[in-house]
Amino acid sequence: MTTQFSVSGIELELFRYPSRQESNLQAWDAADEHLIKHLVDNEQKAVNSAIINDSFGALTAGLLSIAADWPLTLETDAKTSLLGTTQNLTRNQLNDASLSWVNSRDELPQGIELVLMKLPKNLNYFSHQLKRLSQVLPAGTPVLIGAKAKSINKSLLETIARHLGEASASLTWKKTRVITCIADGKPRPLPTTTNWLVPECNLQITNLSNVFAANKLDIGARIMLDNMPKGEFKSIVDLGCGNGILGLHAKQCFPEAYIHFIDDSEMAVASAKDNWTLNKLDNPELVGEQATFAWDDCLTHMNEGFRPDLILCNPPFHQGEAITDHIAWQMFLDAFRRLKNGGILHVVGNRHLAYHIKLQRIFKNCTTVASNGKFVILQAQKISKKAQEPEANADTAIEQASEAPHPQSALYGKPNS
Ligand SMILES: C[S@@+](CC[C@H](N)C(=O)[O-])C[C@H]1O[C@@H](n2cnc3c(N)ncnc32)[C@H](O)[C@@H]1O
Structure with a gap:
């Protein structure tokens, strides 16, 4: 199992949570690498950002390696993600002073200027997350969504457009693509149970x-x-x-x-x-x-x-x-x-x-x-x-x-x- 994350000059050691586990699974995937590469290639400034569905902290640790005081709100529904991210920040001597956590039902803060997101497996949940974002993001806010290329199709881009704003996908890199959605500033009601x-x-x-x-x-x-x-x-x-x-x-x-x-x-x-x-x-x-x-x-x-x-x-x-x-x-x-x-x-x-x-x-x-x-x-x-x-x-x-x-x-x- 590889634990060395290395992309665009960023080197990290990352483990899943718990770190001692009987699995050969990696703590990140190529879509995480693609998102970080995209930010580095575009010389992204450390603006007030939200990271959503970061499995074990690869995105969070990546951004904090670019700028140690990057203001970040982290949203997750999985306790193992929260625990794994915390563990990986400590392991890589990254400071969590500029971070705040929300779970998938907490209110998202105002003032977010950039969102980084991994496409979750559950697409109903994804729609819910997009609608949550539509309630707080001002028109023009970029939302970057990393996913396997094979998971991205016309219907997914239409779903994103319907719930948050127009979206288009990048070229493929390591079998992944980054979707860029621009929030249209129109709040959508949250789904019912x-x-x-x-x-x-x-x-x-x-x-x-x-x-x-x-x-x-x-x-x-x-x-x-x-x-x-x-x-x-x-x-x-x-x-x-x-x-x-x-x-x-x-x-x-x-x-x-x-x-x-x-x-x-x-x-x-x-x-x-x-x-x-x-x-x-x-x-x-x-x-x-x-x-x-x-x-x-x-x-x-x-x-x-x-x-x-x-x-x-x-x-x-x-x-x-x-x-x-x-x-x-x-x-x-x-x-x-x-x-x-x-x-x-x-x-x-x-x-x-x-x-x-x-x-x-x-x-x-x-x-x-x-x-x-x-x-x-x-x-x-x-x-x-x-x-x-x-x-x-x-x-x-x-x-x-x-x-x-x-x-x-x-x-x-x-x-x-
Ligand atoms: C197969 S479902 C069973 C749900 C429910 N008990 C039922 O029978 O319908 C497995 C559940 O385990 C939860 N789960 C996954 N990893 C877990 C973990 N590390 N600790 C606690 N629960 C976990 C999942 O979120 C999911 O709700």
Whole structure:
């Protein structure tokens, strides 16, 4: 895996987040390089700028290498991007004093004179982002959008023109192009949420634009709903919660339980919270908080004292454009580390992802609870030999499990380039 970013005289060392991960994926791609090259070639001045969808800080670090005090607003929906950018700025001794962060729902500041953006995979979310920009950018503001050449077509340029202003694409360089859009200064209304029902669970679901399974129940989630674990669970984590569907149904099945929802996407966490309220899931017989919602990378920052007895997980198998199962591996390791002794990890996965090999390696046990042609539900139990020292025991097991490279599925991705 390459970590040396080198373009137009700018040299950086860049890692994905977390930096120690079982993947061979690069922290930037050629569209990042193209955007930086475009700015250097055009001798761009360090005007008040916004950077949107910078995966792990390549654009931010690139601009700060050109001018250390470049005033930047960084917008991201992914906590791993925020953490990765921060980590890469420190690694490259770049000062973050001229930076401010907003998430994908915060109000964007006025006075932005230039926008640098990466085209996200989710085009509904992209339209949402363009409309957000249309609300604050004065007419004439340039917006540079970097993307793979094969993702750019007439319909994409029309979408940009419809939501923000006229757009044209550069020549191709390293199979990427830079689209230049000039904001027309006309504010567009933001899109409304997408709403649907899960009638068999009597749940109403509302989704913001960058949330997984935007229009309907995911088929993996569907089989999870039909096969919830049996037991007396009191503290449950919905890991990678999306709109919260698994945690919401867990509360219906275990009304005494406390549910902790976590996702890397801020919009997902916000939707899970909205769905909790919408479905009135607080049990009136209990006092105190019954659910919490965290924008985080897996269980990285979960309160040390919190030991769940059940973790529900429908893991992602991509990160941005890259297809990878390293996040699933990280989720399983974190689950093993944080579960209480005897606690259960309940996972759904596409059969060909072979999650049972990973779970067996980490937990030393794995049971198939249900399956159909495409999906399997797997369960692994944390059984600590030294019940008094679950943390120490978890660390030893994790070290052993991590010694060999983690079992990779057929889906393991190629490095971005
Ligand atoms: C397959 S979706 C499952 C969503 C939901 N649980 C369901 O079943 O419909 C995986 C989820 O994991 C989230 N995710 C990806 N990387 C993550 C990370 N590093 N930490 C926490 N969540 C992550 C994604 O944003 C996405 O919502």
